[in-house]
Amino acid sequence: MPKDIKVLVCGAAGKMGQAVVRAVDSEAGFKLAGAVDRVGNPNIGKDIGLLCGINEIGVKLSGDLKETISKSQADVMVDFTMPEIVIVNAQMALKAGICTVIGTTGMTKSDIAELSKLSKQNSTGAIVAPNFAIGAVLMMKFAKEASKYFASAEIIEYHHDKKLDAPSGTAIKSAELMVENRKLFGRDTVSGKETIKGARGAIGDGNIHIHSVRLPGLIAHQEIILGGTGQTINIRHDAYDRTAFMPGVLMAVKKVMELDCLVYGLENII
Ligand SMILES: NC(=O)c1ccc[n+]([C@@H]2O[C@H](COP(=O)([O-])OP(=O)(O)OC[C@H]3O[C@@H](n4cnc5c(N)ncnc54)[C@H](O)[C@@H]3O)[C@@H](O)[C@H]2O)c1
Numbered sequence: 001m002p003k004d005i006k007v008l009v010c011g012a013a014g015k016m017g018q019a020v021v022r023a024v025d026s027e028a029g030f031k032l033a034g035a036v037d038r039v040g041n042p043n044i045g046k047d048i049g050l051l052c053g054i055n056e057i058g059v060k061l062s063g064d065l066k067e068t069i070s071k072s073q074a075d076v077m078v079d080f081t082m083p084e085i086v087i088v089n090a091q092m093a094l095k096a097g098i099c100t101v102i103g104t105t106g107m108t109k110s111d112i113a114e115l116s117k118l119s120k121q122n123s124t125g126a127i128v129a130p131n132f133a134i135g136a137v138l139m140m141k142f143a144k145e146a147s148k149y150f151a152s153a154e155i156i157e158y159h160h161d162k163k164l165d166a167p168s169g170t171a172i173k174s175a176e177l178m179v180e181n182r183k184l185f186g187r188d189t190v191s192g193k194e195t196i197k198g199a200r201g202a203i204g205d206g207n208i209h210i211h212s213v214r215l216p217g218l219i220a221h222q223e224i225i226l227g228g229t230g231q232t233i234n235i236r237h238d239a240y241d242r243t244a245f246m247p248g249v250l251m252a253v254k255k256v257m258e259l260d261c262l263v264y265g266l267e268n269i270i
Pocket of ligand 1 (some may be wrong): 082131164183
């Protein structure tokens with residue numbers, strides 16, 4: 001019988017981290033080996049299972065990633081933390097030969113390039129995905145295809161009001177994929193001055209305007225609207241619950257063990 005994949009969750013006390021702990025605990029073939037959050041989190045030392053509203057699982061929340069890496073013998077670290085610290089966490093894991101799955105958004109292209117280099121140097125797999133929901137990956141794929149036929153496009157992304165980065169990693173990644181099929185969108189069709197600065201949104205790759213909505217009650221949603229002569233096409237994805245991301249996270253945890261380099265985007269592993 002194949003051995004369980006031992007998973008260390010970084011950011012385990014957060015909203016996504018807790019969802020990952022529950023998913024790992026309930027899925028055959030995976031075992032929770034470690035749970036880390038920031039030093040000073042009031043729940044350090046408590047059983048992570050109880051904190052996540054499930055049974056006691058015998059893994060205590062730690063505030064020390066370095067120590068947890070050396071003690072847990074984890075195969076894979078999953079990181080859902082914050083843009084400013086994910087790089088340090090990932091560097092620590094990759095240097096220790098632990099495969100790394102990153103869901104944290106807000107990393108720059110140069111951050112990803114740096115991790116890619118480290119992953120190759122250490123022959124240790126890494127997957128970075130701004131969106132682990134399969135439906136969101138399909139939305140991006142359909143938008144990339146539609147970009148061959150529509151010359152104008154805008155993105156509206158909607159997230160909960162606690163989200164730290166804007167625009168979302170998914171919106172940035174969507175524009176990156178769309179420009180693979182059309183270099184420049186809407187160049188000749190958009191005119192008019194902004195009476196209030198920012199009204200037209202931020203300008204992403206390929207001149208695609210990106211609008212970020214932040215409201216309580218939302219989780220993660222996005223619309224890609226493409227416009228052509230006398231018609232528009234609207235491609236939308238809604239994640240109503242954080243469980244939407246879990247099949248993609250578990251798939252990445254399995255897949256990353258077979259890699260010896262960094263892969264960016266879930267679309268490259270499904
Ligand atoms: N890729 C995806 O599919 C996807 C989906 C949803 C959210 N996200 C991203 O995941 C990240 C986390 O989102 P969230 O909603 O769970 O946020 P959150 O604020 O609920 O959780 C972040 C956790 O990281 C912890 N943390 C802070 N510093 C730390 C450190 N030095 N070491 C370890 N843990 C530390 C925080 O204490 C907190 O518990 C964000 O970047 C968000 O955009 C990605």
